[in-house]
Amino acid sequence: MQLSDRPTVSDSLADTLRQRRQRLAFPGSAVLWSGRSSSRNFAANTYPFRASSHFLYFAGLPLPNAAIRLEAGRLELFMDDPTPTDILWHGDSPRRDQIAAEIGADAAYPLSRLKAFAEGAATLPVIDAATRLQQSQLLDRMLTPSTMLQGIDRELAEAIIQLRLSHDDLAIREIRRAAAITVAAHEAGMAATLPAKTEAEVRAAMEQVIMAHNTTCAYTSIVTVHGEVLHNEHYHHPIQVGDLLLADLGAEAPSGWASDVTRTWPVSGRFSSTQRDIYDVVLAAHDQCIQAARPGVEYRDLHLLAASIIAAGLVDLGILRGSVEALVEMDAHALFFPHGVGHLLGLDVHDMEDLGDLAGYAAGRTRSERFGLGYLRLDRPLQVDMAVTIEPGFYQVPAILNDSERREEYKDVVNWERLAQFSDVRGIRIEDDVLITEVGSEVLTAALPTEATKIEQLVQNAST
Incomplete structure (x- = not known):
């Protein structure tokens, strides 16, 4: 990591990190590893490095091949200084003592000293297998993926979760930064759609904005006319008049904090009547869930609210039959809205889902x-200062709708003939990043419109 590549953070970084570790309600010692890059095909050709988010939360900087030890509010840093070979190939970078001062470490040692300090420590396994093996060897116990945590490791995970569920001021500022870049990227994608021939061209316009801000994508971008594929990662499809383009893309700040936004827009710049009908149903669920979000509200209830609104909208359109309550109880809405209404947002786009x-x-x-x-x-x-996404959707997934057992189960509540009239709606999702406040919620990505007419205007403006 060259000096010029360092993430830009405020002078309060060390103070914030000190407060985080002092608030960690864990009685013993903990060692957290940053991880290392993995090779694509040969050793020197690596994927971009991304530090473990648990390490990053307490260390503040994406340091490769490093570890920290936490105990009673103290932080000890373990990392090696760059070698002459490192400097030759990657440029000069800060030394261990410089980094220790920047993050407010209480002590700093070479990585070789870690074993002497790690006995009896709890940890969280990192994702990359090589570092996880190193963790297991140093702590003298086999570490399995984080979903199988036991003993003191599970106690550490639970303590970190309680700390990370609500964000401090520095974290919120960084999420806002990522959100602002994400909004600009989506605007660029809409503006690029009319002259574009393929999904790849729109994706390029969006990711160019993210790269130009010296940030990265928080996850593999979804830019597709096949919105019924929830995590589509292919961009070769042509975009044609009559198609809807679904773009799910978010920036990650150099500090690691993420954004996650989805918009769906008509390739032609104007929704068809059937597309507009479904879009407005999804938008109603989106808006009412955000309006209902506040401290103490169960997120599950927001999901069920979205399910009820979507079911009601589909009844009004003649696609579903029956009472809304009964339809949701029998999960008829899930034929078209099979996923949850959102997730935690923070240092990971699906925050802490490694646990x-x-x-x-x-x-x-x-x-x-x-x-x-x-x-x-x-x-x-x-809870206050929790960040979540709200992202209801409507999808016509062939694997669901053409499943013979499901068609039989829901034959009395789905008007298949009426549904066929909406064949130009493969998938629609509307997603925003929402911060829970003391009195309600704040949409961090509100600068990007959701209303259908404003979406159409953003696409059409490219030709003027």
């Missing part, structure tokens, strides 16, 4: 086996 459901689900809660609730990523009450 499985430990972060997303409150103590004592487990995932439902219901069709309409099984993909709910967050099931706990909202």
Whole structure:
């Protein structure tokens, strides 16, 4: 990491990091590793490095091949200074003592000294296997993926979760920064759509904005006319008049804090009547869920609210039959809205999901086996300074709608002939980043319109 590549943060970084570790309610010592880059095909050709988010939360800087030890509010940094070979190939970079001063470490040592300090420490396994093996060897116990944490490691995870569920001022500022860049990227994508021939051209216009701000994508961008594929990562499809383009793309600040936004717009610059009808149903669910979000509200209830609004809208359009309450109870809405209404947002776009459901689900809660609730990523009450996404959607997924068992189960409540009239709607999702405040919520990505007419204007403005 060259001096010029360092993430830009405020002078309060050391103070913020000190406050985080002092608030960590864990009685013992903990060692957290940053991880290392993995090779694409040969050793020197690596994927971009991304530090473990748990390390990053307390260390503040994306330091490769480093570790920190936390105990009683103290932080000790373990990393090696750059070698002459490192400097030759990658340029000069800060020394261990410089970094220790910047992050407010209480002591700093070479990485070789870590073993002498790590006995009896708790940890969280990193994702990359090479570092996880190193962790296991140094701590003299086999570490499995984070979803199988036991003993002191699980206690550490639970303590970190409680700390990270609500964001401090520095974190919120960085999320705002990522959100602002994400808004600009989506505007660029809409402006690039009319002259574009393929999804790849729109993706390029959006990611160019992110790169120009010296940030990265928080996840693999979804830019597709096949919005029914929830995580589409292919960009070769042509975009044609009559198509809807779904773009789910977010920036990650150099500090690691993420944004996550989805918009769906007509390639021609104007929704068809059927597309507009479905779009307005999804938008109503989006708006009412955000309006209902406030401290103490159960996120599961927001999901069920979205389900009810979508079911009601589809009844009004003649696609579903029956009472809204009964339709949601039998999960008929999930034929078209199979995923959860959103997730935690923070240092990861799906924050702390490396810990499985430990972060997303409150103590004592487990995932439902219901069709309409099984993909709910967050099931706990909202709290002040928590960041979440709100992202209802409507999809015509062939694997769901053409499944013979489901067609039989829902034959009396789905008007398949009427649904066929909406064949030009493959998928619509509307997603914003929402910060829970003391009195309600704030949409951090509100600068990007959601109303259909304003979306149309942003696309059409490219030709004027």
